[in-house]
């Protein structure tokens with residue numbers, strides 16, 4: 522059973538370790554509008570994190586729910602994967618997330634994980650959840 526429409530699937534396909542994905546752009550735009558400055562895909566750090574805020578020693582890791590198998594999220598369910606190849610790709614992404622996370626933590630970075638689809642709802646024009654998620658980033662940075 523495939524619960525994803527083909528439209529959803531092609532959207533998911535475009536998000537494969539996408540740089541500059543819609544969810545990532547939403548976060549960047551928000552941070553910028555609030556006066557935060559950041560480095561993108563910093564090669565000096567393991568895993569080239571999406572958004573690095575050096576001043577706060579913080580990393581914002583924007584993950585696509587589908588590719589990063591978001592637990593307990595309808596977009597992240599493994600059962601919806603149409604092919605074997607995709608399944609291993611998704612599992613690989615999760616392993617890489619775990620490795621990166623421990624490297625970042627060891628190096629003393631604060632890591633804020635944002636789930637692209639369910640927390641930012643990129644296809645909605647306005648979203649309460651997105652607003653909350655984005656404001657939470659600022660609260661986390663100030664901690």
Ligand SMILES: [Zn+2]
Pocket residue numbers: 586591594595596597636637638639640
């Ligand atoms: Zn999710």
